[in-house]
Amino acid sequence: MKKERKIKIEETEDMNEEKYSRESKDPSVLIRFDHVSKFFKDDKDVLSDINLEIKRGEFISIVGHSGAGKSTLLKLIYAEEMPTVGSVYFDEVSLDMISRRKMPYHRRRIGTIFQDFKLLPKKTVFENVAYAMEACGAPKNEILEDVPQILDIVGLGDKMEKFPHELSGGEQQKVVLARALIHKPLVIAADEPTGNLDPVSSIEMVKLLLEINKLGTTVILASHDREVVNKAAKRVIVLDHGKIICDDAKGKYKMC
Amino acid sequence: MFLIIGRALKESFINFWRNGWLSVAAVSVLVLSLFVVGAVFMLGMVADNVLKNVENKVNISVYFKSDVAEEKIQASKKDLEGFKEISSVEYISKDKALEIFKRDNADEQVIMESLEEIGENPLLASLVIKANNPSQYQVIVDYVNNASFKDDVSRVNYGKNKDLINRLNSIILQIKKIGLVLAGIFGAVSILIIFNTIRITIYTHKQEIEVMRLVGSSNMFIRLPFIFEGIIYGVVASLVASIILMIAIKFINVYASSVVSSGNLFAFYLDNALYILGLQIAIGAFLGIASSWIAMRKYLKI
Numbered sequence: 001m002k003k004e005r006k007i008k009i010e011e012t013e014d015m016n017e018e019k020y021s022r023e024s025k026d027p028s029v030l031i032r033f034d035h036v037s038k039f040f041k042d043d044k045d046v047l048s049d050i051n052l053e054i055k056r057g058e059f060i061s062i063v064g065h066s067g068a069g070k071s072t073l074l075k076l077i078y079a080e081e082m083p084t085v086g087s088v089y090f091d092e093v094s095l096d097m098i099s100r101r102k103m104p105y106h107r108r109r110i111g112t113i114f115q116d117f118k119l120l121p122k123k124t125v126f127e128n129v130a131y132a133m134e135a136c137g138a139p140k141n142e143i144l145e146d147v148p149q150i151l152d153i154v155g156l157g158d159k160m161e162k163f164p165h166e167l168s169g170g171e172q173q174k175v176v177l178a179r180a181l182i183h184k185p186l187v188i189a190a191d192e193p194t195g196n197l198d199p200v201s202s203i204e205m206v207k208l209l210l211e212i213n214k215l216g217t218t219v220i221l222a223s224h225d226r227e228v229v230n231k232a233a234k235r236v237i238v239l240d241h242g243k244i245i246c247d248d249a250k251g252k253y254k255m256c
Numbered sequence: 257m258f259l260i261i262g263r264a265l266k267e268s269f270i271n272f273w274r275n276g277w278l279s280v281a282a283v284s285v286l287v288l289s290l291f292v293v294g295a296v297f298m299l300g301m302v303a304d305n306v307l308k309n310v311e312n313k314v315n316i317s318v319y320f321k322s323d324v325a326e327e328k329i330q331a332s333k334k335d336l337e338g339f340k341e342i343s344s345v346e347y348i349s350k351d352k353a354l355e356i357f358k359r360d361n362a363d364e365q366v367i368m369e370s371l372e373e374i375g376e377n378p379l380l381a382s383l384v385i386k387a388n389n390p391s392q393y394q395v396i397v398d399y400v401n402n403a404s405f406k407d408d409v410s411r412v413n414y415g416k417n418k419d420l421i422n423r424l425n426s427i428i429l430q431i432k433k434i435g436l437v438l439a440g441i442f443g444a445v446s447i448l449i450i451f452n453t454i455r456i457t458i459y460t461h462k463q464e465i466e467v468m469r470l471v472g473s474s475n476m477f478i479r480l481p482f483i484f485e486g487i488i489y490g491v492v493a494s495l496v497a498s499i500i501l502m503i504a505i506k507f508i509n510v511y512a513s514s515v516v517s518s519g520n521l522f523a524f525y526l527d528n529a530l531y532i533l534g535l536q537i538a539i540g541a542f543l544g545i546a547s548s549w550i551a552m553r554k555y556l557k558i
Contacts, residue, residue, distance in 0.1 A: 078470070100475070107472035118467050135473030137260050183472065 029092070030056045030186065030218055031077060036086035038072055038242075046072045047242040050086075054220065056186075059213040061229045062222040063253055064239035070222035073239070074189045077220070078110045079103055091186075108136060111180025111188045111217075115195035117172050119164040119179075125151065126160040129179045136183070150178045154208060170201025177208060187218045194228050206231045229253040264480030271457055271481060272488050279489070282446075282453040286493035286543060287500065289442030290536045294501045296435030297532055298525065303428040305524070310424060316393060317413040318400055319380040322350070324408040326381070332405040333383055339399075341392040346384040353379040380410055443543060450489055450547035454482055458551065479552060486548030490540030497540075498533050501525075 033052040039045045047069045054060055062070050075081040076088050079095050087094040090106065098106050119128050126147055133143045151157050154174040164172055173193060180188055190209065194202035206221075206228050213219045223229055229236060229251070236251025237244055246254070272279050320329055329347065336345050348356070354377050361367045371378075385400075387393050400412055458465070468478050502525065509522040525532075 080470075104469075104472045104474045107470065109472075112470050118463065118470070120464055120467065131467070132471035132473075134263055135468050135471055135477055137474070137477065139259065179471065 026053075028055045029053050030058075030090070032089040032092070033073075033076075034087050034089065036076065036083045036088060038069075038076065038081065038084050045242045047076075047083075050242075050244060052237070052244065052247075054218065057213070057216050057218055059210065059219045059232060059234040060221070061232055061234060061236045061251065061253075062220065062239060063224055063229055063236060066224065068239040069242045070224075070239055071191050074112075074191050074220065074222055077187070077189055078107055078112055104136075108183045109186045111177075111183065111185040113173070113176050113180050113188065113190040113193045115192035117164070117176050117196075119172060119175060121164055124161050124163055125156060125167070125175050128164070128175055129182055132179050132182050146182060147178075150181055151175075153181070154178045168201070169197050170204060173197060173201070173205055174208070177205075177212075181212070181217075185217065187220060188212060190219065190221045190223075192223055193221070194223060194225050199227060202228050203231055226253040260474075260477055261480065264477065265484055267481040268484035268488060271461075271485050275453070275457060278453050278456060282450050282489050283493045283496065285442075285446045285449045286489055286540060287497045289439065289446045289543075290494050290497035290540055291500055292435070292442050293439045293539055294497055294532050294536050295504075296432070296439055297535060298501065298505070298528075299435060300428075300432055301528060302524070303431065307424060307428060310420065314386075314393070316385040316387075316396060316400070318383045318385065319410045319413065320382065320408050321410045322380055324381070328405065328408060329381055329383065332403070332408070335403070335405070336383065336385060336400075339396070341387055341389070341396060342385055343388045344386045348382050348384060350377050350379055350381050353377075353382065443539075446543055447547045447550075450486060450544060451551045453489075454486065454548045454551035457485065458482065482548045482552055483545060486544030486546075487541050488544070490542070490544030491537055494533070494536035494540035497536055498529075501532070502529070 031052075031054040033050045036047060036050040037045055038047040050073070062073060064070055072081060076083055076095075077090070079098070082096060087096060089095070090109070095106070120131065123131060129147045129150065130143045133146065138146075148157065148160065151160055154177050156171060156174050156178065159167065159171065164175065167175070173196075176193075177188075188209065193209075194205055197205060202225060209219050209221060210232060221228075221232065230253050234251065236246070236248045236253065238246035238248075238254065248254075318332075320332075326349065333345050333347055336342055357379060358368070358371075385396060387396055397412055400406070400409065403409075465478055505525045506522050
């Protein structure tokens with residue numbers, strides 16, 4: 001356990017090291033896309049020449065048709081995919097400088113939320129969240145302390161022993177949010193989090209995300225739900241056919 | 257670290273149990289191959305034992321002409337004892353030879369009667385030579401044929417057992433070869449089956465693995481349960497294989513006991529049980545780890 005901790009510290013120091021960073025070093029920038037293109041085998045570009053800066057503590061909505069490249073953009077951030085051209089910098093460290101072994105530590109800095117939840121059906125709400133901690137080697141007492149706390153924050157403190165199928169869609173998504181928050185991430189990457197929710201739950205979800213954002217966590221919200229984006233009323237980026245066609249600081253949902 | 261290992265162990269036991277029939281299939285094929293390995297090993301040890309027994313019974317008898325004095329024979333004996341290849345030389349006098357002959361043929365009426373008819377002792381005095389190593393007999397025979405006392409020698413009796421030993425040796429070698437091939441085939445098949453089993457397990461845990469990766473669990477934590485699962489297959493299979501082997505040996509004990517020196521095949525097995533079990537567990541665990549490692553490399557994108 002002790003060893004694990006020590007590695008963790010080294011990890012972060014390593015990632016912050018000067019030699020990996022380049023040119024403009026605005027410490028307020030958390031994520032930077034530098035001429036990023038992504039294409040899969042014999043296919044047209046999913047993303048082409050994306051330049052984007054996301055600041056610490058920002059709330060950013062990414063909108064666009066399905067297939068516009070929203071999900072891919074998010075996947076590049078949590079390194080599920082690597083860019084074909086260009087680099088993605090996280091905390092001014094290029095993600096392709098992070099070795100496979102260290103990649104899990106990068107992913108702990110990012111909480112992910114999905115349209116299809118990705119909860120484990122055979123585990124209770126508590127276990128689903130605790131699982132994320134177990135998987136990173138957290139000691140038992142820490143798990144018993146943190147998990148109920150985080151579930152209280154999302155408003156599910158009384159449903160810890162329920163299974164996912166016993167919850168409504170909105171509640172399930174809250175569990176996912178709790179799981180995403182358990183590592184106290186720097187960024188929440190939400191890919192269509194309201195895609196499977198009714199309008200009321202959707203608005204509730206956005207409110208929660210705004211609240212989390214207020215506490216200092218950067219939120220990246222990919223959505224094609226007009227209501228949701230307008231409710232957030234924050235920076236809006238419009239993607240179309242893999243290109244950024246709009247970047248509006250005080251945005252409404254639009255197609256430019 | 258212990259925490260991770262403990263959780264992985266727990267996870268793998270649950271997997272093993274919940275996969276029911278899949279585990280049974282994987283374990284039973286492994287049992288088969290380990291049984292073959294164990295049986296071949298056992299056979300090899302028994303064969304070595306038999307060979308040693310037979311080798312101990314081999315000797316050269318040098319018969320001296322009936323008119324040679326005992327002192328002279330004793331001198332030749334001294335001469336032979338000087339060889340480092342020779343482990344023992346025993347002098348059998350005429351009287352003693354007769355005694356042995358009478359004892360061996362006590363039931364043969366005709367022989368005993370004819371012996372009485374001759375009236376005198378027809379047998380020759382001899383030296384019985386045993387070598388340290390069966391391959392040295394030829395050298396000794398050659399020496400005796402050219403020795404200073406060769407004129408006193410009536411005949412040298414050797415070769416009766418030589419063919420037998422050579423035949424036995426080649427049979428044992430054949431058995432070992434066939435056994436190794438069989439063990440190899442079964443080993444390959446069981447690697448394939450465990451490989452498949454683990455692949456299916458990985459498939460059924462696809463979602464879980466995806467979530468694990470997304471929440472940033474270390475690769476080791478994702479891998480360990482599968483490796484432990486492989487080890488469990490190996491250990492369980494080797495235990496079952498040992499039990500089956502034990503029962504099988506107990507069963508054939510009745511028929512086969514005469515071949516080992518102690519006269520009890522089962523006891524012989526028990527003497528070596530720990531050795532065989534250890535070998536089986538080692539091979540089983542190796543097969544388990546190897547196959548799950550290959551399966552993981554192919555199907556876990558980590």
